[in-house]
Amino acid sequence: MSLKETITNDMKAAMKAGDSQKLGTIRMLLAAMKQREVDERITLTDGDIVALVEKAIKQRKEAIAQFSAGGRNDLVNKETAEIAVLTPYLPAQMSDAEVDAVLAAAVAEVAATGVTGNAAMGKVMAIVKPKLAGKADMSAVSGKVKAKLG
Structure with a gap:
């Protein structure tokens, strides 16, 4: 249905x-x-x-x-x-550990390309948004990405 x-x-x-x-x-x-x-x-x-x-x-x-x-x-x-x-x-929400795992993989992927700063933030968010949309609070995800990159 x-x-x-x-x-x-x-x-x-x-x-x-x-x-x-x-x-x-x-x-x-x-x-x-x-x-x-x-x-x-x-x-x-x-x-x-x-x-x-x-x-x-x-x-x-x-x-x-x-x-x-x-x-x-x-x-x-x-x-x-x-x-x-x-x-x-809404779909079932992902746990913090699952969100962190997705973020770590995305940050590693972006870091491998040599992108840093605000451009890295945009690239990481572009990678994680399709994976986490509806399954996690995207404002909290954005804060976690800033913390990981900062």
Whole structure:
């Protein structure tokens, strides 16, 4: 079953259960998916949907930081609940050891070509992004790459 079908089935289950929080979040995700399909005249793949889910989660994390700073705990709780609804649509997250192994291999590969500095950062990220997309927090990966290269 494709990810799109899974999300649609989850929406139906949320409707039947009367779970308005989950239903609203899933409808928002389906609307974003439909908007992208219409705008780009494509049919989304599972990888495209994972990217949309990652973007939605990132937006919510940024909103949580802003709401926390503003003392709006009610909105922090709402955004946290939405993240909990969206997270199951991501692939299983890689452990830190697995991420470190991928990074070490990429850094060694780039170092073998003699590239250093910011160019090395870009080359390492270009190597690891396809391998880690959706499976690890890319901002944390970026920080680890800086630490390894620095």
